[in-house]
Amino acid sequence: MSDSIDCVLGLDIGTTSTIGILIGLPDRVLAKTSRPVTLSSPKVGWAEENPQDWWSNVTEIIPELLEQSGVPPQAIKAIGVTGMLPALVILDQNDTIIRPAIQQSDGRCGAQVTEIAGEIDEAEFTQTAGNGINQQLIAAKLRWLEQNEPDNFKRIATVFGSYDFINWKLTGQKAIEQNWALEAGFVDLANHELSDDLIALAHCPRACIPDKIRSEKILGHVTHSAMQATGLSVGTPVVGGAADHIASGLAAGVTQPGDMLLKFGGSIDVLIATQTVSPDPRMFLDYHLIPDMFMPNGCMASGGSSLNWFADKFAGGELPAAQKAGLTLHQHLDIISATTPAGADGVQIIPYFLGEKTPIHDTDARGIIHGLSLSHDLRHVWRAMLEGYAYALRHHVEVFAEMGHPARRVLASDGGANSQFWMQICADVLQKPVQLLIGHPGSCLAAAWVAAMGVGLSEDWAGIDRYVTYGELLQPRPETAGLYDKGYQLFRETYTAHRAARKAVDEY
Known part of the structure; x- marks a missing residue:
């Protein structure tokens, strides 16, 4: 296939599988493939995954997409990554994964949710942070680590999410995407910025939380090491990414x-x-x-x-x-x-x-x-x-x-x-x-479209409609x-x- 077509890559770091899609603008799906993910539940109510497995899947998926489509790497103009939210990934000062990711469906931190609710006014918190005091909060998950795995907690140097982790592996740049930050309970709706007071509820140093980035903003570019692992071209732009359910909504x-x-x-x-x-x-x-x-x-x-x-x-x-x-x-x-x-x-x-x-x-x-x-x-x-x-x-x-x-x-x-x-x-x-x-191919399509918007390949958010058609309208x-x-x-x-x-x- 000629490299004259503008192509965009979308990746979905899902709970049960990692999915990749390669689209050609304005309306072609060129290739799609996936790899399974193992969800571990070592104790009742726990849900964990190994972030390294997500990256291994990505390094297999991208070469397969290139082979399926016949697209040369230089034809890929941008990359977007989506994923489940808010998974918790923690790295130490050497950028080593400290422990398996704690998934959004994990239910271990009920006591910590109650603890936080006893410290602050829930109505005030909800109006400030946009979300209630519940088990989605990253502060509750981090407090669980503090109380149950103190050695791991002391090692934390970076806190971010599933697709933030893949973005870092691709670009070497660390950031937290806006919806991960919002559902984590770290954003003040009054100014849409990270709040030191909200982050303090997590009991971890403020420096552990990277800067927040909008979904369509360019975070960084594919590094030489990522090129060697995936076959992508060095310098390909990578945008901030998207929460999987929000991406699925746009694609629909x-x-x-x-x-x-x-x-x-x-x-x-x-x-x-x-x-x-x-x-x-x-x-x-x-x-x-x-x-x-x-x-x-x-x-x-x-x-x-x-x-x-x-x-x-x-x-x-x-x-x-x-x-x-x-x-x-x-x-x-x-x-x-x-x-x-x-x-x-x-x-x-x-x-x-x-x-x-x-x-x-x-x-x-x-x-x-x-x-x-x-x-x-x-x-x-x-x-x-x-x-x-x-x-x-x-x-x-x-x-x-x-x-x-x-x-x-x-x-x-x-x-x-x-x-x-x-x-x-x-x-x-x-x-x-x-x-x-x-x-409807799922969240990966919207991840690709967010990347297209971020690098200016389209100026129409609704342009994603070209990839999905309506079926029957069922009347009540x-x-x-x-x-x-x-x-x-x-x-x-x-x-x-x-x-x-x-x-x-x-x-x-």
């Missing part, structure tokens, strides 16, 4: 106030675009990739992960029938469950199997199945699982509306969105049309509205009653 077309994305992965993200800030501890706050916009968002602790668990543990007997029909087990379960009525004949599931993040922030919550009788079977339970997540989504939509961010358009992306049965349930429960997408069915209204009310009341019962037992 969430560009106007009121645009909402339902992102169905192992967990479920809910994101909405807005031009106004109204911090609320029930939700997370991030910057939109489009300047002067924001992306309040929620994240459920589970989603596809719980559906996979259920299919594996309880639906294995249906696998032969699925294979005979040439279907996945999930597709087969959708088909047979479609024969049950909306509301699953009274079976309802509260899907808080891993506790829950937004909007309830209850790490002790657990899954609940109620209404089950001997007249029900696997079909009802599967449908109830799908409806349970739809009810949880409706809770998020209500909270956003209370915050002054009503949803005007709803889009759906990622693996779970391939289930039209589930997406129709979501449309019915939300009582809103759900727009399906075709060709009016005949289910009343039933799902009652089901949602029961969903909320059941959780509230269960939480009260847990509290009463604890007090007793």
